[in-house]
Amino acid sequence: MNIEDQMDQFEQRVEAFASSVAALDERLFLEKVNGWTPRDIVAHLIGWNRHIVRGAKQILCGELPFYDVDPGPNYSKVNAALVRACGDTDRSMLLEMLANSAGELTAFLRTLAPGEWDRDFGVRHKGEELTVNGTADDLVTVKITVDELIADYDHHRRQLEELRASSV
Secondary structure (H helix, E strand, O other), X not given: OOHHHHHHHHHHHHHHXXXXXXXXXXXHHHOOEOXXXXXXXXXXXXXXXXXXXXXXXXXXXXXXXXXXXXXXXXXXXXXXHHHHHOOOOOHHHHHHHHHHHXXXXXXXXXXXXXXXXXXXXXXXXXXXXXXXXXXXXXXXXXOOOHHHHHHHHHHHHHHHHXXXXXXX
């Protein structure tokens, strides 16, 4: 898949996720689903949109992304900090922040020269090569990439749709 196709898919997934958030009853927005509320999930995605921009810039400079220094199991420390950092509970405001952060990410990624996506800038994490695109030898994904973010948006959208369906 080329970069533009990835960006288009990402934008579609953000819109689908936002629609699922908007369709929730107000009472469900702050109800826990697998340990997180829908509000927490939105905060998590806002944060990762912005983290990927910052992390990609670090990779381009030959540095390990800040979120890989001590992420905790399955990035639990990073995710907990993202949820804490975004204290807003106003759904409209959070959806606006989500759209803005997704726009910031796609705008940044579209500024990259095609060769910068997969170029080896000398960054290694647990022995694996990190690139902006996040792939290593044998196409083993080692970092949050656009494709992984797309999958994360899909996963969380399905969670919200299941929550909505179970509450009817």
